[in-house]
Amino acid sequence: MSPIRASHYALLALMPALIAACSEPARDTYQGYIEGEFVNLASSQGGRLEKLDVARGQQVAADAPLFVLESADETAGVQQAARQLSAAEAQLADIRVGKRPQEIDVTRAQLVQAEANARKAALQLTRDEGQLRIGGIAQAQLDESRAQAEATAAQVRQLRSQLAVDALPSRSEQIRAQSAQVDAARAALAQAQWRLDQKTVAAPAAGLVYDTLFRRGEWVAAGNAVVRMLPPENVKVRFFVPQGVVGSIAPGRALTIRCDGCEAPVDARVTFISNEAEFTPPVIYSNENRAKLVFMIEARPTPADAPRLRPGQPVEVVLK
Incomplete structure (x- = not known):
């Protein structure tokens, strides 16, 4: 066998090894x-998709607005809770202040009038007692005068007691009870505001908007993802x-x-x-x-x- 042919056969024999060596990684x-690891962004509240601020393939920054659901009911709930809180706070302030000076003045005027009526009734009772002794009036008229005197005297005692109560501060139990009402109203407002805030969803971090799963005007159930992001x-x-x-x-x-x-x-x-x-x-x-x-x-x-x-x-x- 010639040397050239021998070298040719040797090369052919090595070809499988060379091919295997080239194919090995x-x-x-x-x-x-x-x-x-996709982030599916949804709202905890359901509603109609009112606004979609992003599109597929868009890069967004952290806290960028993504979508908004209709929120008429939640907005009304916040307004109602805010008014209830204002009413509870005003009532608490009124309890802490007590009676206003104008209200006390009205009670004093009523007391002056009651005292005048009591004096008048007492004088009438004295005259009727004298008239009864000389036979000028009947016993029934004297009984009526005595009842009138007792009624006017009782009214005077009532108004004096009312003035004394008005001068006292409110009871601590009333203040604590109304303070609890204020706290409850404040918590209700925070809850209503949280529900309203859930209707607007922003990007938790910067990233790629990989896909949008709803179109504007479609109803989105609570918890359904609207935007899929890839940070x-x-x-x-x-x-x-x-x-x-x-x-x-x-x-x-x-x-x-x-x-x-x-x-x-x-x-x-x-x-x-x-x-x-x-x-x-x-x-x-x-x-x-x-x-x-x-x-x-x-x-x-x-x-x-x-x-x-x-x-x-x-x-x-x-x-x-």
Whole structure:
């Protein structure tokens, strides 16, 4: 056999090994995919979607308005609770102050009039007693005069007692009871305001509006998500490593994410390592099936690099 033909056969024999070597992935390089932990934003109250401030694919800042539900009933509830609180506070202030000077003056004037009536009734009783002794009037007239005198005297005692009570401060029990009414009214107002605030939903953090699930004018039941967001810190990569490698990886280990169309690799760090194998053989472990065991690992890029990645995107992970 000629030397040229011998070298040709040798090269053909090495071809399968060369092809296998080229097809094998580089060491510490694994296939994975991007996943997003979406935030579904909803209201605890139901209502018609009145305003939708964002669109799919839009980047929004933290606290940016997302959507508004109709709130006529909740607005009326806040107004009603506010008026009830004002009434309770006014009544408490009135109890603490007690009677006003003008009210006391009215009672004093009534007492003066009652005292005059009592004196008049007492004089009439004295005259009727004298007339009865000389036979000038009947006994019935004297009894009427005596009853009138007693009634006017009782009215004088009542008004004097009323003036004494008006001068006293309100009882502490009344003040405590009315203070409790004020606290209850204040809590009712806070509850009504909370319900009203729930009709307006803002972004809890900056991120991507991944999708909008309702259109303006549609009825949204309580708890139904209207906007689905993806904050950059919720973007992660998932990849799988053999059981012989997982022991050498710890949380915090740096890695590089490569993807088709990416201008540059994206740096990330391991945040989670699964404690369970993704594949369990149906029989006892052997050297052959142990090689089939893989463990899932998650890593997260920095929030600045996360927008360069998309959920579902296949990537290549290179451990550092």
